Amino acid sequence: MDRLDHVDAAIQFLDALGIERAAFVGNSMGGQTSLRLATEHPGRISHLVTMGPPVGRMPSLFGAGDGPSEGLKVLIEAYRDASRENMRRLVEIMCYDKARFATPELCDARSQAALARPEHLANHVAGLPQGAPLPRWVDPALLPGITVPTLLIHGRDDRVVSFESSLFLLANIPDSRLVLLNRCGHWAMIEHAEEFNRLVIDFVRGNPSDD
Template identity: 60%
Template sequence: MTQESVEELTDENTSKFVQTKDWNIHYNEAGSGPVLLMLHGSGPGATGWSNFGPNMKELSKKYRCIAVDMPGWGRSDACPPEKRDHVEAALQILDALGIEKAAFLGNSMGGITSARFAMAHPERMSHLITMGAGARSTLFAPAGRSEGIKVLQDAYRDPSPEGMRRLVDIMTFDSAFATEELVQQRSNSATSRPEHLQNFLDGLRGPRPVLDFSPLATSEIPALIIHGRDDRVVHFENSLNLVSIIPNSRLVLLNQCGHWAQVEHPKEFNQLVDGFVAGN
């Protein structure tokens, strides 16, 4: 891929679909080389492109970047909560695309999926990279829903531009990132798939799963844990918990950074990812 084509990457010209065993899954792809599988967070209107599009423009110069809309989000198949299994979905994506091993980049929910995938299928993962992933401990983090989680869930009930403006604002440290373009993009994406919204809300009625990440204590996969010091959605203590468990891991804690490290600090984020993957 030429430098010129990298700079011209758009959602439309990188858009693809793959039929896996259980789902028709949309993803954006650019570049060649080692595979970076990018998994988005759980917010309404979230897609692989909305979470990672700008990062792909730089990282695709050296890597094959695949930013997935997980089942239940974006342009991928709807998925009722009882059938939501993103670890299985990620495995099916790798199989359908003929990818033996990939580095996983997961934001928030995508980071949880990536950590769970590392426990279930370590032979298929080369590197584990998480940003703002929830790996609960209770020393300092709120016992109940965080301020950001409350806003996120409210945005599923009100995916209007006003609801999305509140969501984007709480996801970031600097309100300048809550641009009208991003707000409208997220609102349009959410309202275009009302079944995704309802399925997510239906899932809130069930018991909250308790995730055990202790098996990562024997993991040999190198891990880069990134978190914003000012994250109001997932407290950075979650990443302290992860880095305390995983033997071959390191934590980067960014000041003046909210829940979207890859959005607010894209240059540093891209350099961290490249240096980590190339050096391990």
């Protein structure tokens, strides 16, 4: 079976709801999907907000250049074995403040949810040689063509996707701005929820998109 194209799924979802344009907010893989949507279907997006998106074929200045990051290696292992211990390691590497956010309850919940869908785990692992979980990456050459207002939010302590990916996006998307949060890992929207919500609301309200 063909792997799901996330952008096509997003367009189908908008069509089903009768929504012509929407603001897209995406963390990690969701940010990469939102970047693709902005380059492939610019008429369907009004604002773009990303948190820690990976950027394929990007020159690495600060992050390790020898393959997947520390966090991605832990994530892959958690998909291969979604035990509570592996999920604990994954949750801990996702956030900066482990004592506050990597609770036993959250680790248990994530492990149980993953183990409830063994076919999803198997599909992910089987697709790793082909670049899972992303069927396609955004073409960096298309980034300067993104014209919608863009807000980039990234944790300085992100161990999954280095903040240099957002620096790269900032340098290539014309109408973009970057908020780099200290004491923040890969989950900016969770670790700094109040500030994150305020930033996104003020950004959308204060930067009207051209119709």
